[in-house]
Amino acid sequence: MRIAYSVETVRAAEAELMARLPEGALMQRAAAGLAAACAGLLGRVYGARVVLLVGSGDNGGDALYAGARLARRGAGVCAVLLAPDRAHQGGLAALLGAGGRVTDDPFEVLADADLVLDGVTGIGGHGGLRPDAVPVIRAARGSNAVVVAVDLPSGVEADTGEVRGEALHADATVTFGTYKPGLLIDPAKEYAGMVRLVGIGLEDHLPSVPDLEALQHADVARLLPVPTGESDKYRRGVVGVVAGSARYPGAAVLAVAGALRGGAGAVRYVGPAADGVIARFPEALVHGGPPAKAGRVQAWVVGPGLGDGIGVVAEVLDSDVPVLVDADGLRLLDAAAVRGRGAPTLLTPHAGEAAALLGVPREEVESARLASVRELASRYGATVLLKGSTTLVAAPDGGRSPVRVNPMGTPWLATAGSGDVLSGLAGSLLAAGLDARDAGSAAAYLHGLAARHAASEGGPITSYEVAEALRSAWGDVQA
């Protein structure tokens, strides 16, 4: 599991740790890790041209001390002080003592730098970069140098992944003690490049429950249901899929395709696209509807491609088993009906659907994904999986369990119908007995990994190919 903590929690842990260490020791640990990472990226430190962009806080201090270490190893290190009278005094003295210098002409030194260290802001930064930093950051980005962000790319919001103005696009970020949410959530994540975590001894001072967590292969493998000698198709779970319409019959086929590869023992399709489903999947059980008459299931998926036939959503929500609501099913969703359910509900909107549910513009959801998914979970009393380049899954427990962020995927997934495959897959995991947060996050992970497998030969992929690759993705996480 990869985990991240909010700024408030990081600061509290740092304060606890600092109280036990000599003055400045923590910053020295950070600077040592940072300098080592830079040396790795440079290959040869001696003679390298390094530029430090130094802001007014401790983030700049880290950059200055790391710069001093690189200067002692023979690099030519030059600092650009964005707030000269507030630059970290100890760091500045260390740099000058090691043979580094300060310049008034950032553009001259940036033009032929090999490496730029971005120490403008870290966890203390808010509201995008100040106007005077913008041309300097742009010159750094426009140079041939490798750009390394200290702790976080300057200009991003550490707690939320929002980018409220101009921010620095780094090639790599060296972060201290723990990941911060912004390093794992778009749009900020896009600015971080490759992220390296440097230990500074913070681990023992952080609470056991993080604010955010990302599953890895082993975590997903532990969640996936595996049939045993005692299993039969009913014990493995039956998932019911209510999807498709005369207008969108393909959504039914794709949702069933995902459901068949999701660990349930049987898939029951209910709706008007039964002929198309059976033609592709003779193993599916089909029924014309309504869902209440189709036979027992352990979980329902409702919504993909329903078009105007969304009347069945209320009927499915009335059942006493877990229900996943996606796509058209999310239109006109009655919050009271969802809140009143006795069994778990999993909603799987993309940003547009989430915006409609929240009554805000789509851009607002895209720029503040974490706040949006939490707000939806609390408003609907449901687990919410917010799809997109960063998929987030939040449970309706007021923040007691960490939000899950999906680290697995590829932009090739942005193709019509891939969400239908995801809903079938997640529903199948619900039927197999996973709780809604586990089902949603394991499904998003497998779906993203399957897309990577499907795209591994290069080029565009179809949603059906993603469904087909779920089997190899499943095998991959279990290997």
Ligand SMILES: NC(=O)C1=CN([C@@H]2O[C@H](COP(=O)(O)OP(=O)(O)OC[C@H]3O[C@@H](n4cnc5c(N)ncnc54)[C@H](O)[C@@H]3O)[C@@H](O)[C@H]2O)[C@@H](O)CC1
């Ligand atoms: N607290 C500690 O013990 C440690 C902190 N460390 C470093 O300290 C950083 C946090 O330091 P600070 O709390 O001083 O905060 P920062 O250095 O991140 O930023 C605070 C300063 O930046 C200014 N500022 C805020 N937003 C800005 C913006 N958008 N553009 C330009 N300037 C802006 C503020 O006025 C303030 O002076 C961490 O990210 C990490 O790099 C590390 O040395 C590890 C140890």
Ligand SMILES: Nc1ncnc2c1ncn2[C@@H]1O[C@H](COP(=O)(O)OP(=O)(O)O)[C@@H](O)[C@H]1O
């Ligand atoms: N840029 C992207 N990078 C990675 N995954 C993406 C990106 N855009 C969309 N996705 C994923 O693709 C799927 C699209 O689902 P959805 O929006 O419901 O499309 P559809 O309705 O066509 O099935 C989701 O799993 C989403 O997380």
Ligand SMILES: [K+]
């Ligand atoms: K920074």
